[in-house]
Amino acid sequence: MLLAWLKPTRKDTLDGRRLTLQELYYKAALVQGNTKGILRCIRTQLSPGIPVTMVFVRHRSNKKEWLAIVCTDLSLSEEEIIRIYGIRWDIEVFFKCAKSLLRLQKEFQGRTNDLLISHTTIVFSRSILLAWQHRQSTDNRTLGGLFHLLCDEVSQLDWAVALHQLIQTQLQQWIADLPSYIKAYLPNLSCES
Incomplete structure (x- = not known):
């Protein structure tokens, strides 16, 4: 599946005629409803005859301009094309930052x-x-929030019981992780209450 942003100078075909991207924009049907910045959409062909869906979206920084995104998977909806392109754009931004910054x-x-x-x-x-x-x-959902939720839950337990359970669990895990030749020398290790 090809998914790419096109420059306005590109020429593609519609009904056998070669049109610029600007001309395709005006031939495309308006997208109605809650479209989150999707202006128009059209099914057309690239110059070699490859069928594509072109989605025209509003430019974020300049509301008077638009961007064209082309996709060769004709089964995808306009929203899905935009979602996939957004994910791929994040990858491009990551590589740009990795190389330059x-x-x-x-x-x-x-x-x-x-x-x-x-x-x-x-x-x-x-x-x-x-x-x-x-x-x-x-992010408010980081470990600080989890810590406070845990504190609320643990406050209902008796501290002595909670500490005993924690030590017993950790000790049992430590003993279980010991190699077998060491366990042979420590046959009856357990935590008594």
């Missing part, structure tokens, strides 16, 4: 496979940390 191409100039994999891993780890930090500072 996180120095994916410029920090190391090695040619070995191991160096390239290591450097890419470091850059992607930086991105993950930045995304995590951004989420921690902006």
